[in-house]
Amino acid sequence: MRLALLGCGTVGSEVVRLLHTQAADLAARIGAPLEIAGIAVRRVGRDRGDLPVDPALFTTDPLGLIKRDDVDVVVEVVGGIEPARSWLVEALRAGKSVVTANKALLAEDGAALHDAAAEGGADLYYEASVAGAIPLLRPLRESLHGDRINRVTGIVNGTTNFILSAMDATGAGFAEALDEATELGYAEADPTADVEGFDAAAKAAILASLAFHTRVTAADVHREGITEVTVADMASAKAMGCTIKLLCIAARGTDAAGRETVSVRVHPAMIPLTHPLASVGDAFNAVFVEAEAAGQLMFYGRGAGGAPTASAVLGDVVAVARNRLAGAYAASESAYADLAVRPMGEALTRYHISLDVVDRPGVLQAVAGVFARHDVSIATVRQGPAGGGPAGRGEDADLVIVTHVAPDAALAATVRELRGLDIVRSVASVLRVEGGA
Structure with a gap:
């Protein structure tokens, strides 16, 4: 069984090493040995240390490698949309099975790959595209295929989870925690895809597509990042018995006409410390699945890194090779x-809304009136002097309001009206609250 490997970076190198060190076991599991037919890279002459591979296998012609008659399976770990999409469509239409870790491509145009796989009668597997080594997509795709999944809630980005965990544990601000994540290698030099939620949104689209048997793209996902989360937000979460996580949430629901729909979103949210996801710290990932028959299921582990991702890739390789x-x-x-x-x-x-308001009689009544006009019920109110200073001096005050469940549009309209009140100095923060009553 001969493989074409597209890419030989962090993940690709680990795939090569595992193919070498586990060759006998892999051959026994599949029923035939796995061999590398070629490895497509940008620069053939690059120093790759002690990588156990014949240098003659490297090529800068990925399309030529894919089209070779002796290639059975194409493994893509390059990433990006193009030219990866063209390469994989070519392979699938030619009947060659594909294993990919390319979450961005799957989230933007997975339909093109699935259609090409159906046309060519080939396998398309992508376990490594979400949550690294955690066995997640195949349970959604196969093990739970006889069940009805109602909701998927997950922490699927290790960088942001490390940052928020550090802020919660040490009281550090966002910038300081990001610097630490960068120093430890958890954050890229340009962390935008992680901290602004793009990475998690792509994964949310893939999870929703599998869970709800519906084509969902990254463009369908509501996305917010963590750059606006503050030390004060963390302190307020602790006061409520909560912590803050960047969550991807995919859920079934109904629209105004009673038709079944899905909602897919990524944003920071407060969750109670009693929620299973609250204890997921450092750069770990976890996904919480709620199904009708199976009940609540939790998938947990390392969601990134060369070796964990390569483990998921090879699991898919074994499956498609056996097929x-x-x-x-x-x-x-x-x-x-x-x-x-x-x-x-x-x-x-x-919503959890923190307001800086004028400290005078009638303010709370006026603020409550705004919520009432938008049909948003208030669950709790906490009031104190601005900045936590001494009370009774006629200065500004803080109002922290937590709402009951309401449509997000009504909550957003409430916040917009609050910003326009002369008694509201500022809306200090707005965070959603998940996982509670």
């Missing part, structure tokens, strides 16, 4: 439900 030897292939995709994606404004959420 090829048996003359079979798995169903490309299950998108029969074709549910509409609900706009963020219709999603049901709770």
Whole structure:
């Protein structure tokens, strides 16, 4: 069984090493040995240390490698949209199975890959695209195929989880925690994809597509990052018995006409310390699945890194290689439900709102009136002097309000009106609250 490997960076190098060190076991599991037919890279002459591979296997012609008759499986760990999309479509249409870790491509145009796989009668596997080595996508795709999944909530980005965990544990600000994450190698030199939620949004789209049998793209996902989370937010969360996590949330629901829909969003949120995801710290990932028959399931582990990701890649390689030897292939995709994606404004959420207000009689009543006008029910109110200073001096005061569940559009409209009140000096922060009553 011969493989074409596209990319030989952090993940690709680990794939090569595991193919070498576990060659006998892999051959026994598959029923035939795995061999590397070629490795497509940008620069053939680059020093790759003690990588156990014949230098003659390297090529700068990925398309030529893919088209070779002796290639059975194409493994793509390059990333990006193009030219990866063109390469994989070419391979799948030619009947060659594909294993990819390319979350961005799957989230933007997974439909093109699935259609090409169906056309060519080939396998498309992508366990490594979400949550690294955690066995997650195959349980959604196969093990839970006889069940009905209602909600998927996850921490799927290790960089942001490390930053928020550090802020919670040490009281550090966002910039300081990001610097630490960069020094330890958890954050890229340009951390935008992580801290602004793009990475998590791509993974949320893939999870929603599998869970709800519906094609969901990254463009369908409401996305917010963590750059606005403050030390004060962390302190307020602790006072409520909560912590703050960047969550991806995909859930079933119904629209105003009673039709079934899905909601897919990524944003920071407060969750109670009693929630299973609250204890997920450092750069770990975890996904909490709620299904009708199976109940609540938790998947936890390292969500990134060369070796964990390579482990997931090779798991897929074993599966597709065994299928090829048996003359079979798995169903490309299950998108029969074709549910509409609900706009963020219709999603049901709770808000935690911190206001800096004028400290005088009638302020609380005026603020409560704004919530009432938008049909948003207040769950709790906490009031104190601005900045936590001494009370009774006629200065500004802090109001911290937590709402009951309401449509996100109503909550957003409430915040907009609050910003326009002359008694509100500023809306210091707005965070959603998840996982509680």
